[in-house]
Structure formats: C-alpha cells, structure tokens
Amino acid sequence: MTEFKLWLEFEEVDPTSWDIKNDFANIHVDLPDGRNYGINVWTFQFLATAITQDINENNNLKGLYIVPPDLFVAELTRECIHATITDLLKIGNLEEVLNPSVLGLEKD
Template sequence: METSFELDKESGENLKGLYQTPPDLFVKELTRDCIEKTISDLLKKGDLEDILNPTVIDSDK
C-alpha cells in the first residue's frame, strides 16, 4: 500500500497520494480534513458508486 501512496505522490493522482481507491478506499490519515478532501475530490471525478464500486454495480437497473 505504501508503494501506491508513493506512486500517487509522485504522479499527483488522488491528491498526491492522500487516498487510494478500490478495491478498498484508504485515506492517509483518519482526520476530518483528510476525509473531506478525499470525498470532495472523488465527487469531482464522478458518481461515488461508480468510482468506489466499479465491479459490483449492475448497470442494467
């Protein structure tokens, strides 16, 4: 997991490694600020269900 955070820090993805997305959502710190920034960034990227659960959503509904 540390490698994923470091790669994103270098590339700038996921607010420079502040969080990681599926298969599970992980945040760098369990603080209100970190969680708020993460959710805000994810909402900018699209629908949370699509981003956080890409393999479990039934698109036929």
C-alpha cells in the first residue's frame, strides 16, 4: 500500500521559519484503510543540535542520552518525507517498521 495523505507541520505553522536541514516537526500519515499515525520527525543534523542543547541546558544528564524521535530524515521537505513514507510502507506497516512509540489508531 502506498496511497496515503500527508500533513506536515512545517507547511501549516509559519512555513518560512523552518530550517529544512536542521529542525524537527510533527507529521500525520492517514491511510485509506482508516489507520493514521502521528510521527515526530528529526533531520539528521538536528540530532547534533539536540545533544548540544541538552549539554548546554543540563538536560538528560548533560547530554549523556537522548530520547529519539520516531523517524530521522535528511531534510524537512514534502518530497523527502513523502518518499520516505512511501518506501517504509513498501517494507511493512508503519507500526512495525518505525520506533514502537508510533501507534496506528483507527478512525472512529
């Protein structure tokens, strides 16, 4: 299954304020069968930024660990995320191929 609707926070909330290479955002994936997913996405570069912030702000034992997002991508663009979700759906269900914190919930 590769059909899905994609909502991207960075397109809806102040679209000009995002750093596509070094930022994070929430996305929603809606599948035709009623499953939908809320996914926290970070860029590869944002991981280093988050670690530096934790060290500087004395969080997570001063950067000793970090709680990961659900998905890492090269950039926050519709093209990148659409291609990523399409590929992941070819592998299997998102709740099986992504971080287990991602839950597929049926619509009422």
